[in-house]
Amino acid sequence: MASFPDPDHLVDRRILRRKLTFWRVALFLVLIAGAVAVGMRYAGGEATHGKHIARLSIEGVITGDKDTLKLVRDIGASKNAQALIVSIESPGGTTTGSERLYNELRQVAEKKPVVAVVGTMAASGGYIAALGTERIFAEGNSLVGSIGVLFQFPNFGKLLETVGVSVESVKSSPLKASPNGFEPTTPEAREALAALVSDSYVWFKDLVKTRRQMSDEDLTKVSDGRVFTGRQAMGLKLVDALGGEREAIAWLEAEKKIDHNLPVRDWKKERSLERLGILGASARIFELMGWGGAAAQLERLGQLNETRLLDGLVSVWQVTPVD
Numbered sequence: 001m002a003s004f005p006d007p008d009h010l011v012d013r014r015i016l017r018r019k020l021t022f023w024r025v026a027l028f029l030v031l032i033a034g035a036v037a038v039g040m041r042y043a044g045g046e047a048t049h050g051k052h053i054a055r056l057s058i059e060g061v062i063t064g065d066k067d068t069l070k071l072v073r074d075i076g077a078s079k080n081a082q083a084l085i086v087s088i089e090s091p092g093g094t095t096t097g098s099e100r101l102y103n104e105l106r107q108v109a110e111k112k113p114v115v116a117v118v119g120t121m122a123a124s125g126g127y128i129a130a131l132g133t134e135r136i137f138a139e140g141n142s143l144v145g146s147i148g149v150l151f152q153f154p155n156f157g158k159l160l161e162t163v164g165v166s167v168e169s170v171k172s173s174p175l176k177a178s179p180n181g182f183e184p185t186t187p188e189a190r191e192a193l194a195a196l197v198s199d200s201y202v203w204f205k206d207l208v209k210t211r212r213q214m215s216d217e218d219l220t221k222v223s224d225g226r227v228f229t230g231r232q233a234m235g236l237k238l239v240d241a242l243g244g245e246r247e248a249i250a251w252l253e254a255e256k257k258i259d260h261n262l263p264v265r266d267w268k269k270e271r272s273l274e275r276l277g278i279l280g281a282s283a284r285i286f287e288l289m290g291w292g293g294a295a296a297q298l299e300r301l302g303q304l305n306e307t308r309l310l311d312g313l314v315s316v317w318q319v320t321p322v323d
Helices: 007-041 066-077 095-109 125-131 157-163 187-211 216-222 230-235 245-256 273-288 292-308
Strands: 052-062 081-094 114-123 135-138 143-145 227-229 264-267 314-316
Touching: 052 066, 052 095, 052 125, 052 245, 066 081, 066 095, 066 264, 081 095, 081 125, 081 245, 095 114, 095 125, 095 187, 114 125, 114 245, 125 143, 125 187, 135 230, 135 245, 143 230, 187 216, 227 230
Parallel strands: 052 081, 052 264, 081 114, 114 135, 114 143
Antiparallel strands: 081 314, 143 227
């Protein structure tokens, strides 16, 4: 005679299975949170004990945010960081943000050797950052330069006219809040903006001329806004040598007496999931779970989003990564 399981027993087993599933998921989430916390704890300068060569990565859009500037200052103040390698992968950013970063790097260079290593690109504001170092290394196919300043603004005047919408304003003077994007830009407003761009452009060119010890003729060849490969940049005095981190360390040893056997340690900003935002937080979790491809795509999307929000004068070249 066949026997059937006791109904109460089946219910108990289902409840137990649900509890086990819940606690497995909870444990998984706790492990992720712990890994993120440990990673962020050891990502910053607190993990860089012992003498070493510091590596600071400047990636994506440069805004001169306070956390990056603090990190640079911390490296400068660190007794353990014997030298600084600035690894640059940036199309630029805001002109003011790049200026802030340049100034902080110059402060560090007064205390210890600082060199720049260009990866794929150090353009516009990225090149301003490189100018803050004592020597610039670039790969043969790195993109360097884009010396110039840009002011962009959208104009929706025709679109609003098409849909029958007008935006009216009362100003204290004709140039107040100009351009505003809701009406054609007046010649006076355009002239005022051109003066801003020209002033910052002159500052940028003077910086290049001084830091790279160029003549007026040399400067004219490189200051029309174009980018150059590392090989071209060598002949144009924009970079000092071809190579990467290995060559930079060899130079530090030969010229600055820095032991090449010192470990190279990354200094990174402390990051929290709240500050990273949805895209950044998701990217960090994907990275921890081994989904590097998805994490990289989210990082790129976040950088593109950030670039679109830039305001004011910008020194930026290409902002959309292409695989």
